[in-house]
Amino acid sequence: MxxxxxxxxxxxxxxxxxxxxxxxxxxxxxxxxxxxxxxxxxxxxxxxxxxxxxxxxxxxxxxxxxxxxxxxxxxxxxxxxxxxxxxxxxxxxxxxxxxxxxxxxxxxxxxxxxxxxxxxxxxxxxxxxxxxxxxxxxxxxxxxxxxxxxxxxxxxxxxxxxxxxxxxxxxxxxxxxxxxxxxxxxxxxxxxxxxxxxxxxxxxxxxxxxxxxxxxxxxLRGKSGTTLEVHAPAAPAGWADALTGVTTVSHSDGRTSLSLAPEADDQAVLAAALATGPVHEFARSTPSLTDLYREVVA
The missing domain is CATH 3.40.50.300 (P-loop containing nucleotide triphosphate hydrolases)
Structure with missing residues (x-):
């Protein structure tokens, strides 16, 4: 073309x-x-x-x-x-x-x-x-x-x-x-x-x-990393803090929001979550362009 x-x-x-x-x-x-x-x-x-x-x-x-x-x-x-x-x-x-x-x-x-x-x-x-x-x-x-x-x-x-x-x-x-x-x-x-x-x-x-x-x-969305939403009712606060490239954004009532850097291994996160007990939700999401725009402009 x-x-x-x-x-x-x-x-x-x-x-x-x-x-x-x-x-x-x-x-x-x-x-x-x-x-x-x-x-x-x-x-x-x-x-x-x-x-x-x-x-x-x-x-x-x-x-x-x-x-x-x-x-x-x-x-x-x-x-x-x-x-x-x-x-x-x-x-x-x-x-x-x-x-x-x-x-x-x-x-x-x-x-x-x-x-x-x-x-x-x-x-x-x-x-x-x-x-x-x-x-x-x-x-x-x-x-x-x-x-x-x-x-x-x-x-x-x-x-x-x-x-x-x-x-x-x-x-x-x-x-x-x-x-x-x-x-x-x-x-x-x-x-x-x-x-x-x-x-x-x-x-x-x-x-x-x-x-x-x-x-x-x-x-651009990949550079911003991804987010994991994990529902592990028995998981204590800070259960994922030792994992490489993983930052805890919030934790309440067994629900944890994690920010993953590009080098983070989501399977390691899953294993760590399962080690605390049952996992009811494990969802990975990438920020939208709107999210990225807010982050970049801010």
Missing amino acids: SGSTLEIDDLHKRYGETVALDGVGFTVNPGEVFGFVGSNGAGKTTTMRITLGVLGADSGEARLNGRPIDLNVRRTIGYMPEERGLYPKMKVGAQLKYLAELHGLSTADASAAVATWTERLGIDGRVNDTVDSLSLGNQQRVQLAAALIHDPAVLVLDEPFSGLDPVAVDTMSEVLLEKARTGVPVLFSSHQLDLVQRLCDRVGIIGSGRMKAVGTVDA
Whole structure:
């Protein structure tokens, strides 16, 4: 599978005394869905705006296939801003056709692209309606169509799922995964961490303008260790404290919550629990992306 590679390289940005970005860097590979998560003000939108050339970086740069992102390269990017950039009084079909032609499509190709994407996103019946007459969910669909209308080489989407109903979330998710399967790198930010965990190949967590963690969800969760919930009614307090890589988080009424480092042996824990008497529950769990996010940002 061929495709483009988006590189964000050591971005720095200040607004007076405020540090917005402090060495932000990561890569989105061909066909990869990359989730960019962080709290409000962490630096997500600033990073995306620099990537698109809307803002200038104090240092560092964004590159697509090794080329700095200039005007010609920007034409190949599909961008969905958090502050939606549609003309509210313009009809949906005319607006999408206009945007397609701005990206260099012929009139015939632009019309074909409008028909394709409005049908795919379920808004083909609204092409003659003005944007401001649409629901928020349908406005989001139009905005996504605007990002896709020119068959972009890369997608950069800032909070694309904000305010969508479950059906619209499913539709948008399917489209992003379809584009990724063609080799398009997809970068999107979202506060819906369960959705990020489900869709993304890799995740970048940003806080206070710095990358706190980058990697696959499974790898990041694995670094955080796992938790064991053990119900051994006869087990005394501290029964697992001598085991390698095991830390007791809580113990009450025979129920013990244990934190396991990567080197810990859960079978040794089970043996130690059985040595105290019957074991009614022995359940291993890995922290969710939401748990990991809280840990990393804190």
